[in-house]
Structures are given as C-alpha cells and as structure tokens.
Amino acid sequence: MEDNFVNIIGEQFVNESSSLSDKFRALFALKNAGGNQAIDWICKGFEHKSALLKHECAYCLGQMQNEYAIPMLISVLSDKLQDPMVRHEAAEALGAIGSPDVINILTQYKDDSQVEVAETCEIALERIKWLQENERNEKDKISTNPYNSVDPAPPEVVTEADVVSLRNTLLDESLALFKRYRALFSLRNIGGVSAVLAIAEGLKCKSALFRHEIAYVLGQMQNEACVAHLKQCLEKSNESAMVRHECAEALGAIAKGDCRKILETFVNDREEVVKESCIVALDMHDHEVSNDLEYTKTVDRMANCVPSC
Ligand SMILES: [Fe+2]
Ligand SMILES: [Fe+2]
Incomplete structure (x- = not known):
C-alpha cells in the first residue's frame, strides 16, 4: 500500500x-x-x-x-x-x-x-x-532546531549564544565559514526580530554561498521584518542567481505584506533559476495564505505540502 x-x-x-x-x-x-x-x-x-x-x-x-x-x-x-x-x-x-x-x-x-x-x-x-x-560532548549544550531541517552546521554552544556576539561572529569575514554558519543557526534558533535583522545583515557578506544560506534561513524563519532586505537582494541584477533564487523562495515562504507583488515582478526574470523560483514561490505563497487544510504551515519549504492526487 x-x-x-x-x-x-x-x-x-x-x-x-x-x-x-x-x-x-x-x-x-x-x-x-x-x-x-x-x-x-x-x-x-x-x-x-x-x-x-x-x-x-x-x-x-x-x-x-x-x-x-x-x-x-x-x-x-x-x-x-x-x-x-x-x-x-x-x-x-x-x-x-x-x-x-x-x-x-x-x-x-x-x-x-x-x-x-x-x-x-x-x-x-x-x-x-x-x-x-564533538557531537557527543556538545549535544546537550546547543540549542534545539525548531525547524524540520538537517543543517549544514550545528548551532554554537549555548554559552556563546547572545544576539550581539553571534552577530559579530556571523559578519566576521576573517572566520571560517563553518564557524559563521554555527552563529547563523544559533541566531535562527533564538528567533525574534533582532535575530532576523542581524541575520539579514549577512546578505551583504562577500561569499555568495553564505548569502544564499542567509536567505534560506530567513525563509525558514518566516518573519516579515526582512522582506525589504530580501527584495533588495532579489532586485540586484549583478547578484548571483543562486542567491536571488533563495531570496525568491524565502519571500514565498514568508508570504506576508508585499511578498506576492515582489515575486510577480520577477516571474519573467532572464535568469532561469530565478524565474522558476518565483513560479514555485508564488505557489508556496498562495498555500501559505490559503486556509486550505490540505496544506499546513510550512517551515521546511514545502515539506508539509501534500500533492493533490
Ligand atoms: Fe543551497
Ligand atoms: Fe537553493
């Protein structure tokens, strides 16, 4: 069966x-x-x-x-x-x-x-x-991931987990990406507007990979406070398509305020992955705002969506 x-x-x-x-x-x-x-x-x-x-x-x-x-x-x-x-x-x-x-x-x-x-x-x-x-030693000292995702890095150990110091680690270009990812996932697990805004600052960092992960996490958090940051990034024609794609998907997951309008603007983008992301993001957006019980609130992109077969 x-x-x-x-x-x-x-x-x-x-x-x-x-x-x-x-x-x-x-x-x-x-x-x-x-x-x-x-x-x-x-x-x-x-x-x-x-x-x-x-x-x-x-x-x-x-x-x-x-x-x-x-x-x-x-x-x-x-x-x-x-x-x-x-x-x-x-x-x-x-x-x-x-x-x-x-x-x-x-x-x-x-x-x-x-x-x-x-x-x-x-x-x-x-x-x-x-x-x-380190997993065995740190397991009880790291915050719990409230989202249904396996992350590329674990959060920091709890002693280092305040928004200001994590933000500094996140934005420190001299540190290894793994360390900065740990700060990113710690901030995500803390949640709230100040963590969202600290994370959004990462959209200006040097590594395109890092920026795309920032956008992905902002999508997971589904907080309207970063819509303008994501929009600005999606609008940049010289931004990497990988980053712009992730911004579009994040806007689809947030699904509040201007998100739909922004996505509609880029639904014919010349970059294929951005165009396709907007199509999928509009679908995600509409499921987020609909009361259709078939679709529960998604925190892991479309993880909870059930195809209508
Ligand atoms: Fe990725
Ligand atoms: Fe992606």
Whole structure:
C-alpha cells in the first residue's frame, strides 16, 4: 500500500505534463515518505533540464539522511557539466548524511574551481569532523532546531549564544565559514526580530554561498521584518542567481505584506533559476495564505505540502 503511494507520487513527479510546482510538491511528498524507493524516484529528477528542480532533489536527498543516496550524490558532485548550484547542493547533502565514507570525495572537491562547490565541501567536511569529534560532548549544550531541517552546521554552544556576539561572529569575514554558519543557526534558533535583522545583515557578506544560506534561513524563519532586505537582494541584477533564487523562495515562504507583488515582478526574470523560483514561490505563497487544510504551515519549504492526487 505504502509502495503504491510512493509509486503514484513518483509517477506524478516524473510526468512531463506536471507543472514545476506540482513536481515540487511531489518531490517533497517523496522526501517525507522516505525509503529507498522514494530515493529512486527522486534520482530520476536529475535527468530533468531544470537546475532548480535538480538542486532541490539533492537537497531532499540530504534531508532524508539515507546512505542509499550517496552514490548518486557523488556522481552529481563529480559531474563538472552539472550546474554549480546543483553540485553545491549534492556536496551539502553528503555533509547532511554525515557518513565518514565521503571524506575522500569531499576532500577531492574542496578546491574546486567553482567557489560555491569548494566552500560547500569545506563546510561539509567540518560537519562530518564535528559529528565524529564533538557531537557527543556538545549535544546537550546547543540549542534545539525548531525547524524540520538537517543543517549544514550545528548551532554554537549555548554559552556563546547572545544576539550581539553571534552577530559579530556571523559578519566576521576573517572566520571560517563553518564557524559563521554555527552563529547563523544559533541566531535562527533564538528567533525574534533582532535575530532576523542581524541575520539579514549577512546578505551583504562577500561569499555568495553564505548569502544564499542567509536567505534560506530567513525563509525558514518566516518573519516579515526582512522582506525589504530580501527584495533588495532579489532586485540586484549583478547578484548571483543562486542567491536571488533563495531570496525568491524565502519571500514565498514568508508570504506576508508585499511578498506576492515582489515575486510577480520577477516571474519573467532572464535568469532561469530565478524565474522558476518565483513560479514555485508564488505557489508556496498562495498555500501559505490559503486556509486550505490540505496544506499546513510550512517551515521546511514545502515539506508539509501534500500533492493533490
Ligand atoms: Fe543551497
Ligand atoms: Fe537553493
């Protein structure tokens, strides 16, 4: 019965006549269903032409934390013809699964010519090292993630967890990205407007990878206080498409105030991933504001969306 459900959703996921938004909903339903069969369906997504869809497939495989997905993720990371945003997400997913078996492959790509891939491998290696060396000691000293996500880095230990010092760490360009990610996830877990505004300052930092993670976290927090910051970033024509895409998805998740209007402005953007993100974000937005009981409030992008099959 359950297998049957997975196959129905899987068919919907690969069906050429399904819209991108339908595919996204099917993808997240497969992620939530879990298991090897769902992974097999998700892997078929890598044959699609949309870099946005492929990167979301890699994201979901990471969130599922099932080692069965490792060979596919390695082959995506190793494929230099693949969009850097997709390769980045594959590397991040390998870090999320957290197996020491991928240390060699991540080390191989930590100096990749695509800087977002290289930086992601560095962070993923740090996460695996942390799992091996520090998780046991720090487990009771870190804040709880109120969201349903596996993060690329753990939060800081609680003693360092006040908004001002975390903000300083977050914005300190001289520190390793892993350390700054830890401050980011600590701030997110603290929550509230002052944490949101501190995080939003990170949209001006040097690393595009870092800026895109900032936008992702702002989407998770769903706080209206950062809408203007996300809008400003989405409007910048010289901003990386990976960052602009994440700003669009964050606006779709926040779904308040001007979010819909802003997304409509970019729904025909010349960057394909930004255009597609706006299409999906408008769908997310409308589910957020609708009272349709089929869709509960989403904190993990579309994690709780159930396809209407
Ligand atoms: Fe990403
Ligand atoms: Fe993304």
